Amino acid sequence: MAREQLQTLSEPMYYVLLALTKPMHGYEIMHTVSSMTGGRLKVGAGTLYALLARFENEGIVALVSDDGRRKVYSITEKGRGLLDQEYLRLKELIAAYIKHLLI
Numbered sequence: 001m002a003r004e005q006l007q008t009l010s011e012p013m014y015y016v017l018l019a020l021t022k023p024m025h026g027y028e029i030m031h032t033v034s035s036m037t038g039g040r041l042k043v044g045a046g047t048l049y050a051l052l053a054r055f056e057n058e059g060i061v062a063l064v065s066d067d068g069r070r071k072v073y074s075i076t077e078k079g080r081g082l083l084d085q086e087y088l089r090l091k092e093l094i095a096a097y098i099k100h101l102l103i
Contacts, residue, residue: 009086012043016051017075017083020061025070026052055079 009017012033019032026048033043043051052073055061060079065072075083 008089009082011041012047013051014083014086015041016043016048017055017060017079020073020075020079021083023064023072023074025072027070029073 015033015036016029018036019029024032026045030043030045030048033041052061056063056073058078059076060082061073062076063071064074
C-alpha cells in the first residue's frame with residue numbers, strides 16, 4: 001500500500017483519503033480527486049478499488065452504506081490520523097525547501 005508500511009502515502013492515496021473526509025462512492029471519489037488537482041491526477045477505477053479494499057482491510061476507511069449499486073466509504077479515525085501525519089510530513093518538506101532557498 002503506502003511506502004514503508006504507511007509511513008508515507010503516494011499522491012493518489014493522499015487525495016483519496018482527503019476526498020473521503022466526506023462520505024462518497026467510487027465515482028464521486030474519482031471526480032473529486034480530479035477536481036482537487038485541476039485534472040492533473042486521475043485515479044482510475046482499478047487503482048481506486050484496489051486502494052479502497054486495502055484501506056478498508058487496514059481500518060483506514062470504512063464502508064458506510066451499500067445500496068447494491070453503490071458502496072459509500074468514509075475515512076476512519078485511524079485514516080484521519082494517517083492523513084494528518086502525511087500533511088505534517090509534506091509541510092516539513094516545504095519548510096525545508098523554503099529555508100534552503102533563503103540561505
